[in-house]
Amino acid sequence: MDGHTVEGDLNESTRGSGGSGGKCPVMHGSLTALGTTVMDWWPNALNLDILHQHDLKTNPMGPDFDYHEELKTLDVDALKDDLRQLMNDSQEWWPADWGSYVGMFARVAWHAAGSYRLSDGRGGGGTGNQRFAPLNSWPDNVNTDKGRRLLWPIKKKYGNKISWADLMILSGTIAYEVAGLKTFGFAFGREDIWHPEKDTYWGSEKEWLAPSDTRYEEVSKPDTMENPLAAVQMGLIYVNPEGVNGVSDPQKTADQVRETFARMAMDDEETAALTAGGHTIGKCHGNGNADDLSPEPEAAGPEYQGIGWMNTKGRSVGRDTVVSGIEGAWTTNPTKFDMGWFDMLFGHKWELKKSPAGASQWMPVDIKEEDMPADVEDPSIKTMPIMTDADMAMKVDPIYNEICQKFMADPQYFEDTFARAWFKLTHRDMGPKACYYGPDVPQEDLIWQDPIPTGSSSYDVAAVKAKIAEAGIPLADMVATAWDSARTYRGSDKRGGANGARIRLAPQKDWVGNEPERLSAVLAKLEPIAAETGASVADVIVLAGNLGVEQAAKAAGVDLELPFAPGRGDATDEMTDAESFEPLEPLADGFRNFQKTEYVVSSEEMLLDRAQLMGLTANEMTVLIGGMRAMGTNFGATKLGVFTEREGALTTDFFDVLTDMAYQWLPVAGGTYEIRDRKSGEVKYTASRVDLVFGSNSILRGYAEVYAQDDNHGKFVKDFAAAWTKVMTADRFDLAS
Incomplete structure (x- = not known):
């Protein structure tokens, strides 16, 4: 010992520059709020986190938990009865508008499912991701946190037998049933995640509700919105209810609505039905000042316990609630599923006004008192109904108007169309019917479910x-x-x-x-x-x-x-x-060294995106690349990355060459590389960026070195076979049922 005491060492380790005493005794490198990540130091580095998320380490249920087995023990009727009771069981801590939560839970389910986009299949309600950032704190998801807390006693009661993902979507479906809709059906089977999804690109903006211009080449042309995005602004599910960039123009909003809903897999009729049916129940909240709200859940202090957007200068509830900033209900009877939205929109002339929170909203020029909705707390008080720019779009746009006229002429057709569109909205990301569970699964095959007939298994x-x-x-x-x-x-x-x-x-x-x-x-x-x-x-x-x-x-x-x-x-x-x-359509497939054209995103990043969508780990991606190159499966039979003299044999030659310092790698025209013998200068092979990333990226090189070892050829073939089989059977949901 050199005479230093333990106390002395602790004092030494907590000294800092400036100030005295009270220093944190924790090494600052481990502070998650202050630590600098690898990506902070090298922002252009290839980030493999997309392939490492949802590791079993984040899942508290353990590897032996089987949600589908748990579902078999669920008392579905009892669960639905509890949800029906909840719809009209107003809680003191968060009172229900008009004593009914149907609007609340329709919105919870809608906003969980509505983040789905067709371009990459990401988003949606299939994983319960609304519980986590950033979705739990999106401006458009204000107060969905209250809905999840209202559901907690039911989740607590049924426990492992019902996932949060299923419960949130079911709550919205039950809400519509309680409101009077004959729903189309419901399927259980959504499994929860336990960590935010890092694989979903929600946009490049660094602020909520930033002007939508950044998402478009030209805002007046909605189809120029950046792929894979669907919502018009950061933090919104669909479109801005006040108009394009908050400026009212129903026809321009209609154009954005059409593009946005198309990107979410909906046609014009489904879009009109969802708009009308979605706004038939519930209301908008904007009776106050949004500046008085507490921070969103992810930014709120520990005393808020994950609840955000509380009115710090009011009660936050009832008529004293601020959500979208728009204030009012759409229909005379906001807890009933009826034709009230059509009656209101097409039965009145409308003018642009401001809500108490300062938001733009449409209000009727003239309306009878008996047609006005009641105050959410006092039924003796009548309030003005409202329409958003998206509602007015259904009246102004000739195509949407024609569809609405068809619905008004046949209310039963509207109800059926909405019920089917709601089912599609809430089930679109679940996959084929083989993934559906429960007694209310519709027998009808729907084309958006990508039906496939059962094949024969009796042949030789x-x-x-x-x-x-x-x-x-x-x-x-x-x-x-x-x-x-x-x-x-x-x-x-x-x-x-x-x-x-x-x-x-x-x-x-x-x-x-x-x-x-x-x-x-x-x-x-x-x-x-x-x-x-x-x-x-x-x-x-x-x-x-x-x-x-x-x-x-x-x-x-x-x-x-x-x-x-x-x-x-x-x-x-x-x-x-x-x-x-x-x-x-694959625009790039690094596994076959294919890229349709040049993109802003690098080819190796596109490889990661495809690997993640296919459900592959970084190691599986690595072994597949090596095997595919060895077998000569490149697009167009190109020799890029075919580092072997034994093409067609499942060897580790790709990794052997990549890790052999007898070679040097030189960039040439067209974004490709030559691999030259260091001594002779002879060009031995050619490569793409995708090929060389397995030698340049430190993590991927670690995997490559494993397969380049002299004793691991057998392991390579075994691992390749397992990864190949995983890819070939990824869609065989019938094997797991």
Whole structure:
């Protein structure tokens, strides 16, 4: 010992520059609020966090928890009864408007589901992500935190038998039932996440409700909005209720509504129905000053316990509530599902006014007292109804107006259209019906569910593989075709994948990345085999890919037999909404060194995005890249990244070359690289940025080095086989049921 006491060491470690005493005895490098991340130091570094989120370490339920098994024990009728009781059981801490929470829970469910966008399948209510930042603190989600707290006693009671994701969506459906709507159905099956979703890009703005100009090439042309975004401003679910950038113009708002809802998978009729039905119950809140609200949940102090937006100069509740800033109900009877929205909008002339909070809103020029909604606390007091710019858009826009006239002429048709649109809104991100659970799942197959008929599993798998082997299809083509068929799968909304063999249908058969000529030639040999043996084309495509991988492994000296489960079906054109499949087109696929054109986003970042959508880990992505390069499956048969003299064999050559310092890597024209022998200067191979990132990124290099080790060739083949099988079966929800 050198004479220093423990106390002395502690005192030394807590000294700082400036000030004296009271220093925090914790090493500042571990403070999450103050620590500097790798991305802070090197903002252009490749961030692999997108592949590491939702690790089992964040899940308190443990690896053995099976939500679908828990659902089998759920008393659905009792749960629904408890929700119905809640709808009219006003709580003292957060009193219900008119004594009813139907508007509250319709909004909780709507705003959970409404963040879905078709372009990448992300968002939506399928994971319960409304509980976490940033969604729990979006300006458009004001007071949904109160709805979740009102639901907590029910969640507490039923526990593991009901996820937050299912409960929030079910609460909105029950709200509409209590209001008088005959709903279309409901499916359980949404599994909760336990950590904010880092994979969803909500926009580049650094402030809430920043002007929407930053999202458009030209605001007057809504279709120029940046992909994959759908909402018009940061922090909104859909459009600004006060108008484009807060400036009222119903026709311009109609144009934004049309584009936004289309990006959320809704057509004009569904959009009009959702607008009318969504605003038939509940009200807007703006009877106060928004500047008096406490911070949003994520910014509020611990005394708020996760509750935000409390009125610091008022009661916060009843007529003293501020949410959107707009104040008033849309209909005469805001707790009833009826035709009141149409009666109000089309039965009056409207003028632009200001709410008590200063927000722009439309109010009737003249209205009878009996047609006015009652005050939320005192039924003897009548209040003025309102319309937002989005409501007025339904009247001003000729297409929406025509649809509304159709609804008014046939209220039953409107109710059915809304019920179906509500079901689509709240189930769009759940995937096919194989993912649905519960007694209220509709029997009808809907085209947006991407229906696939059940395929045969009674054929002789070995005989089919033998016929494929005799067909003379090049190994790389068998592997590439199976990969192209399966790579469309998106874990975000469980769409795409090999099941259904939609790669042979429009639009997929014509996608550039699927190499239509090569694809057509391969299918010409595989489809007759399917017809002859009774197997589906989908099964034959995957079997051919498996056969190619097995042959490649054998060429590398490893006997491999991949697992295979028959039963995939073949979809038809009639079962396929071709327009909604367009966003699934791969604009880049680093696994095959394909990129349709140059983009602002780097090719390696696009690789990460595709890998995450496919549900792959960073290690799985790495081993798949190495194997695909070794087998020569590149788009257009390019030699980029094919670091081997044994093309077609499932070797570790890709990793061997990448980690061998006998080579140097030099950039050349076109964003590609040459790999030269350091001694001779001879060009040995060529590479893309995607190839070289597995040597340049420190994390990915760590994985690459594992497979480059002399003792890990067997591990490489085993890991590749597991990752390949994961991709080929990602959409086989029938196997898990």
